[in-house]
Amino acid sequence: MKIISIIGTKDTGKTTLVTRLVEKLSQKGYSVGTMKFSHVHFDLADKDTGKHRQAGAKIVVGTGKETFILWDHPLDVENVISTIESYDEIDFLVMEGFKSSRFAKISVSSLKDNYTIRQVDVKKLNDEKMDELVEIIEKRSYGLLQDLNCKKCGFESCADFSQAKLQGLAPEVDCKSQFKQALLEVNGKRIPLNPFVQNIIAKTITGMINSLDKDSDDIDTIKIVLHNKD
Ligand code: SF4
Numbered sequence: 757m758k759i760i761s762i763i764g765t766k767d768t769g770k771t772t773l774v775t776r777l778v779e780k781l782s783q784k785g786y787s788v789g790t791m792k793f794s795h796v797h798f799d800l801a802d803k804d805t806g807k808h809r810q811a812g813a814k815i816v817v818g819t820g821k822e823t824f825i826l827w828d829h830p831l832d833v834e835n836v837i838s839t840i841e842s843y844d845e846i847d848f849l850v851m852e853g854f855k856s857s858r859f860a861k862i863s864v865s866s867l868k869d870n871y872t873i874r875q876v877d878v879k880k881l882n883d884e885k886m887d888e889l890v891e892i893i894e895k896r897s898y899g900l901l902q903d904l905n906c907k908k909c910g911f912e913s914c915a916d917f918s919q920a921k922l923q924g925l926a927p928e929v930d931c932k933s934q935f936k937q938a939l940l941e942v943n944g945k946r947i948p949l950n951p952f953v954q955n956i957i958a959k960t961i962t963g964m965i966n967s968l969d970k971d972s973d974d975i976d977t978i979k980i981v982l983h984n985k986d
Pocket of ligand 1 (some may be wrong): 929
């Protein structure tokens with residue numbers, strides 16, 4: 757899953773650009789997710805779920821034709837991204853905000869850092885320029901890097917890889933150690949696993965489940981959560 761963050765000061769068109777990118781990427785056949793940073797509470801005040809929250813619920817879940825889970829505290833961004841990856845196959849995650857993150861960014865204002873691959877004026881983005889922007893995002897964005905520094909991408913470190921991607925020097929290269937088969941978290945923090953280790957874990961656990969008389973052909977996802985508490 758590749759990640760692009762749209763940053764900018766207040767009322768400069770971040771949401772407009774996010775929605776236009778979601779449309780464009782979806783039209784190209786990608787599965788797209790979004791994630792938004794908010795300084796304030798999410799606006800559920802008039803809803804039943806808002807009343808649940810005001811009454812003191814630590815977790816509020818809405819489920820039916822759609823599902824959402826609302827915790828009463830912020831989660832680490834990388835933790836949220838890991839959770840998204842473990843639940844759904846998303847090609848692009850478009851984030852609104854998160855200006856301090858280490859993902860490729862498009863700025864819609866004067867905000868800029870070493871991860872900013874373009875600064876744009878949303879009002880001047882016609883259809884042709886949007887197509888160009890999507891191409892840049894396809895080539896220069898990357899997924900969650902965990903400083904594994906396995907060198908399988910041909911770069912000495914994840915930092916070198918990300919800088920090459922951001923500068924457009926590695927358009928065809930992708931991280932080879934992304935989550936494919938197995939994902940391990942300890943205390944909510946993802947533990948980097950290279951493809952070899954992922955494969956060993958996947959085969960070992962699947963073998964164990966098979967020994968419980970489950971046919972591995974029927975298995976899509978296995979989830980094991982261990983609590984190390986008395
Ligand atoms: S393949 Fe991925 S994890 Fe390994 S060095 Fe390259 S970017 Fe880092």
